[in-house]
Amino acid sequence: MIRAVIVMSTEGKSRLARFYDYQPPEKQQELIRRLYGVLSSRPEGVSNFAQVEAIFGPDTRMVYKHYATLYFVFVFDSSENELAMLDLIQVFVETLDKCFKNVCELDIVFNFNKMHSILDEIVFGGQVLETSSDEVLKAVEEITRLEKSASSGGPLPKSVVGRLSR
Amino acid sequence: MGSQGGWGQSKEFLDLVKSIGEARSKAEEDRIVLQEIETLKRRINEPDVPRRKMKEYIIRLVYVEMLGHDASFGYIHAVKMTHDDSLLLKRTGYLAVTLFLNEDHDLIILIVNTIQKDLRSDNYLVVCAALAAVCKLINEETIPAVLPQVVELLGHPKETVRKKAIMALHRFHQRAPTTMSHLISNFRKRLCDNDPGVMGATLCPLFDLITEDANSYKDLVMSFVSILKQVAERRLSKAYDYHQMPAPFIQIKLLKILGLLGSGDKQASGAMYNVLEDIFKKSEPSSNIGNAVLYECICCVSSICQNDKLLKTAAEVTSKFLKSESHNLKYMGIDALGRLLKRNPEIAEEHQLAVIDCLEDPDDTLKRKTFELLHKMTKSSNVEVIVDRMIDYMISISDNHYKTDIASRCVELAEQYAPSNHWFIQIMNKVFEHAGDLVDVRVAHNFMRLIANGEDDEGAGSQLRSSAVVSYLHILAEPKLPSVFLQVICWVLGEYGITDGKFSASYITGKLCDVAEARSNDDTVRAYAIAAIMKICAFEIAAGRKVELLPECQSLIDELSASHSTDLQQIAYELQALLGLDARAVETIMPYDASCEDIEVDRSLSFLNSFVNQSLQNGARPYIPESERPGTLNISNYGAHDQLEAPSHALRFEAYELPKPSPPPIPPALLAAAPVADLVAVPESAYFSTEPHQPSEPLGGAAMSPAEHGLRLRLEGVQKKWGRPSYSSSSSSSSSSAPSVSAPSAQKPANGVANANGAAAAAGAQARDSSYDSRRNPLVEVSAEKQRLAASLFGGSSARREPPPAAPPAAGRRAVKPVATVVAPAAPPAPPAGDLLDFGEPSPPPAAAAAVDPFQQLEGLLGPASAASSQNSTVGAVAADLLSLHADPPASLAEISLPGKNPLAEISLVGPAAPSSPVVKKGPNPQDSLEKDALQRQLGVVPSGQNPNLFRDLLG
Numbered sequence A: 001m002i003r004a005v006i007v008m009s010t011e012g013k014s015r016l017a018r019f020y021d022y023q024p025p026e027k028q029q030e031l032i033r034r035l036y037g038v039l040s041s042r043p044e045g046v047s048n049f050a051q052v053e054a055i056f057g058p059d060t061r062m063v064y065k066h067y068a069t070l071y072f073v074f075v076f077d078s079s080e081n082e083l084a085m086l087d088l089i090q091v092f093v094e095t096l097d098k099c100f101k102n103v104c105e106l107d108i109v110f111n112f113n114k115m116h117s118i119l120d121e122i123v124f125g126g127q128v129l130e131t132s133s134d135e136v137l138k139a140v141e142e143i144t145r146l147e148k149s150a151s152s153g154g155p156l157p158k159s160v161v162g163r164l165s166r
Numbered sequence B: 001m002g003s004q005g006g007w008g009q010s011k012e013f014l015d016l017v018k019s020i021g022e023a024r025s026k027a028e029e030d031r032i033v034l035q036e037i038e039t040l041k042r043r044i045n046e047p048d049v050p051r052r053k054m055k056e057y058i059i060r061l062v063y064v065e066m067l068g069h070d071a072s073f074g075y076i077h078a079v080k081m082t083h084d085d086s087l088l089l090k091r092t093g094y095l096a097v098t099l100f101l102n103e104d105h106d107l108i109i110l111i112v113n114t115i116q117k118d119l120r121s122d123n124y125l126v127v128c129a130a131l132a133a134v135c136k137l138i139n140e141e142t143i144p145a146v147l148p149q150v151v152e153l154l155g156h157p158k159e160t161v162r163k164k165a166i167m168a169l170h171r172f173h174q175r176a177p178t179t180m181s182h183l184i185s186n187f188r189k190r191l192c193d194n195d196p197g198v199m200g201a202t203l204c205p206l207f208d209l210i211t212e213d214a215n216s217y218k219d220l221v222m223s224f225v226s227i228l229k230q231v232a233e234r235r236l237s238k239a240y241d242y243h244q245m246p247a248p249f250i251q252i253k254l255l256k257i258l259g260l261l262g263s264g265d266k267q268a269s270g271a272m273y274n275v276l277e278d279i280f281k282k283s284e285p286s287s288n289i290g291n292a293v294l295y296e297c298i299c300c301v302s303s304i305c306q307n308d309k310l311l312k313t314a315a316e317v318t319s320k321f322l323k324s325e326s327h328n329l330k331y332m333g334i335d336a337l338g339r340l341l342k343r344n345p346e347i348a349e350e351h352q353l354a355v356i357d358c359l360e361d362p363d364d365t366l367k368r369k370t371f372e373l374l375h376k377m378t379k380s381s382n383v384e385v386i387v388d389r390m391i392d393y394m395i396s397i398s399d400n401h402y403k404t405d406i407a408s409r410c411v412e413l414a415e416q417y418a419p420s421n422h423w424f425i426q427i428m429n430k431v432f433e434h435a436g437d438l439v440d441v442r443v444a445h446n447f448m449r450l451i452a453n454g455e456d457d458e459g460a461g462s463q464l465r466s467s468a469v470v471s472y473l474h475i476l477a478e479p480k481l482p483s484v485f486l487q488v489i490c491w492v493l494g495e496y497g498i499t500d501g502k503f504s505a506s507y508i509t510g511k512l513c514d515v516a517e518a519r520s521n522d523d524t525v526r527a528y529a530i531a532a533i534m535k536i537c538a539f540e541i542a543a544g545r546k547v548e549l550l551p552e553c554q555s556l557i558d559e560l561s562a563s564h565s566t567d568l569q570q571i572a573y574e575l576q577a578l579l580g581l582d583a584r585a586v587e588t589i590m591p592y593d594a595s596c597e598d599i600e601v602d603r604s605l606s607f608l609n610s611f612v613n614q615s616l617q618n619g620a621r622p623y624i625p626e627s628e629r630p631g632t633l634n635i636s637n638y639g640a641h642d643q644l645e646a647p648s649h650a651l652r653f654e655a656y657e658l659p660k661p662s663p664p665p666i667p668p669a670l671l672a673a674a675p676v677a678d679l680v681a682v683p684e685s686a687y688f689s690t691e692p693h694q695p696s697e698p699l700g701g702a703a704m705s706p707a708e709h710g711l712r713l714r715l716e717g718v719q720k721k722w723g724r725p726s727y728s729s730s731s732s733s734s735s736s737s738a739p740s741v742s743a744p745s746a747q748k749p750a751n752g753v754a755n756a757n758g759a760a761a762a763a764g765a766q767a768r769d770s771s772y773d774s775r776r777n778p779l780v781e782v783s784a785e786k787q788r789l790a791a792s793l794f795g796g797s798s799a800r801r802e803p804p805p806a807a808p809p810a811a812g813r814r815a816v817k818p819v820a821t822v823v824a825p826a827a828p829p830a831p832p833a834g835d836l837l838d839f840g841e842p843s844p845p846p847a848a849a850a851a852v853d854p855f856q857q858l859e860g861l862l863g864p865a866s867a868a869s870s871q872n873s874t875v876g877a878v879a880a881d882l883l884s885l886h887a888d889p890p891a892s893l894a895e896i897s898l899p900g901k902n903p904l905a906e907i908s909l910v911g912p913a914a915p916s917s918p919v920v921k922k923g924p925n926p927q928d929s930l931e932k933d934a935l936q937r938q939l940g941v942v943p944s945g946q947n948p949n950l951f952r953d954l955l956g
Helices: A025-040 A082-100 A105-110 A112-122 A133-150 B011-022 B026-044 B051-066 B072-082 B087-100 B108-119 B124-137 B143-153 B159-175 B177-183 B185-190 B196-212 B214-232 B248-262 B266-282 B288-303 B308-323 B327-343 B345-359 B364-377 B383-396 B400-417 B421-435 B441-453 B458-475 B483-496 B505-518 B523-542 B551-561 B566-579 B583-589 B606-617 B683-689 B701-721 B730-741 B747-761 B765-774 B786-794 B797-801 B804-816 B830-840 B847-862 B870-885 B902-913 B926-939
Strands: A002-009 A014-019 A049-051 A061-067 A070-076
Touching: A002 A025, A014 A025, A014 A105, A014 A112, A014 B051, A025 A061, A025 A070, A049 B364, A061 A082, A070 A082, A082 A105, A082 A112, A082 A133, A082 B248, A082 B288, A082 B327, A105 A112, A105 B011, A112 A133, A112 B051, A112 B087, A133 B087, A133 B124, B011 B026, B011 B051, B026 B051, B026 B072, B051 B072, B051 B087, B072 B087, B072 B108, B087 B124, B108 B124, B108 B143, B124 B143, B124 B159, B143 B159, B143 B177, B159 B177, B159 B185, B159 B196, B185 B196, B196 B214, B196 B248, B214 B248, B214 B266, B248 B266, B248 B288, B266 B288, B266 B308, B288 B308, B288 B327, B308 B327, B308 B345, B327 B345, B327 B364, B345 B364, B345 B786, B364 B383, B364 B400, B383 B400, B383 B421, B400 B421, B400 B441, B421 B441, B421 B458, B421 B483, B441 B458, B441 B483, B458 B483, B483 B505, B483 B523, B505 B523, B505 B551, B523 B551, B523 B566, B523 B583, B551 B566
Parallel strands: none
Antiparallel strands: A002 A014, A002 A070, A049 A061, A061 A070
């Protein structure tokens, strides 16, 4: 199963932290800190995998992808396939991109609850739920629509800083 | 920006994010966040907060907590928000609680009711939100409260809901399988769901279930195969395609499941071959996800029953991975190679260069993966190259976790495949030196044991020990040795430092004093050091020489006598007492080289029988076993004391601790382990328990003599694996050159025979014959690059590449190499050996002189293997010469079968029985108790709880 999904900035600030088995907040911070230590020491142009058993315990693997100013990190166990997880990150980011129309770090910071909703449509209780970004988008839009029908709304806040590139 | 947007962030929140983003230091960020927390605390508790406002506060709380600050003051509000009717607020509430709470949190009880209600909601989004919360927040106790509704949702018209319900059930199963056991059939049913997505979701729990118990699901093999076939044939709608691959995630899960089901099942495997072949053909190797499926196919092929055609295809794909430019694919390739190796060890050959590239890759992940692969490929023919590489890597990294990992791999490989004990000692020295504090202390104990009786042949054994002594005397000069390593060094010096007469007692004692001096805050090392000094003094006295304590030694003893550690104190006093004993007594209590001798334990204390009988005749009441005594707590079924009969006693002494009925066998033959242990042997108890000279029948039943053999056998088991490969002609000649120069003739051939057995077991033995010589090159010639390294790692094919002339010189060098540190280019040993021999003579030259000369010459033993050439020959030569002098065989290697805590406990039981017994009284007599205790220490047996495990792996 997937143990954790973490999005953090290249400066080590967490932008999203989802642990599928409960970790107390202090522990979460420590894990993220140590994870950042691993990520920041990875040279350019190497694999997207890193061994994290020292941090997350036995039978854990980690796949990360670096987009502009953000790291997207999936931590999971041997029941998942590393390359497939890499693609799942891709699905996640694609969906974010479609959802925010050229997603940037600020979108994520200001709308991290929406990012949670998106993630919930992709990974559910530690298992892969949906791998088609269109399907995810559809589901999220439906939620948005229904939610909006209950409350007034307007356009999303938009900023141009730090566009994500792929 | 104001309060705008469907996700409704206010200006305040934007400002907060902005100011945090601009914060220049962590302290500044913390200050801002703390301020925010104060604001939130105040606002959130105001009466009549508007709901939308509250929602924003909750999101800000989530944000604050994500940054690592405590937001628990607001949890209750998040819980309240889940009760809200508005979908938006409810979802926010659920999101917040799933992030804030764990399943055992006190507030969960307030949510369960809401969840129950929401699971029945007409709005599927509400249901989904509740299911998400169920996954995270329901624990074993609350599962029954929601289980019926979740099961009901398996029939929900919306496929998303069905999917999520399955996953929630999966979660329940992970968390508390028992609550779910009657519902497992639901997963099978859902496998036939009309919606492929729901079917795919079912695969996750099924995968877990099949991992636990594959046999119950064999009937599904055909279903899985046919699903996989349909998916691969693109029978699913286009919507399930991902990067032109049909439902790759479903394929991956199915392949994983088939791998489990087909493992060791010919019939099931047979059903899969076609579809696997199909997928190999159809998967797109240009996309990442296509490779993921291919990789999963390889895993599956390597796990199910062998099919040569598929294996071939898998090998081809693996080779494509390895040749790829992408590090990710290389990583997968190395992993796949490791899996395929199990099936066909020759597969690695063709990829040797790729593997070596990976070993030198800047990517640490890849490097580690490659070491894992090498670990799997290790055999006796390449162990030296691989372990050398691993040690270099181990030295280069700083991460303790991986250092420990690599160190233990090195130890494991070295223990399993070491071509010679000398090499093994060198490797262990390096491991201890660079990762000493990280390796398991058991490794050190095993190692000491190996030095004590690792060689079947006594000559080789003492040679091994003297080379260890020499190397350690040299290593001691280095600063900052890890504690464990120092313990090993002290132990070896104490046991064998003066054995071969090369070094004088005062020299070794001086060195040990230095160690104790330098490690004044490490009681364990000090205990090892002082115990070693004691042994050396004992050997000297036993040999009839007069012991003159060095002044620094005397002051060390004085200091330790006043130590805060009672263990150290005790050893110091014992040492002092020992110095006053005569040779015979000392020899009895501290026999030479007896660390692995057997200690007979007379658990029935039969030597007390006459005393007991006498007491009975004098009118004492017979002993009543504790369990039969009226009025005593009848807790123990401890009944082994029929022979001991106690006179009645007015006072009843309760044992402090009831012993376990059957003590685990403890093997530790480690002298100075004693002071470390919490439980230090009380002299009296030690007296009984270690009575080795009593003509008593060993209570351990037939254990005694078989135990001896048992141990030997076990060691041989280890030994066999150490075999050099079946280098029958060339290397046997090189190894037989060894005895001719140095060792007594029996030793090497004997070794060779044993080794041949081990090697015969390894596959592809013949191939190695030829490659064996060439593989040596990389170590010797620094310039000989990858090809050679490859050759040494993989054997076989490399022989083809190497020009034939390369072989003979390599063979020559082989003789010089670590294995044969003893061997040496025959002639030269004369002058340096002379030095050493002189030095080794009984009249010791001044220590200073010794410090200069032999060490330089022996440096090679420690340094990189290449340095081990001519200088080492001296060791061998010396050792050989000494061997002839040194013929005493402390041959019996026997298991020490002293029970763990038992002796102590038994004594406490005997206590009331024989309060006036002269035998018991003997304990306090300082000399006797010292003798016994010392013997016990000598034998390294300490009744401590920790010890019994020490050699479990060695002793089986």
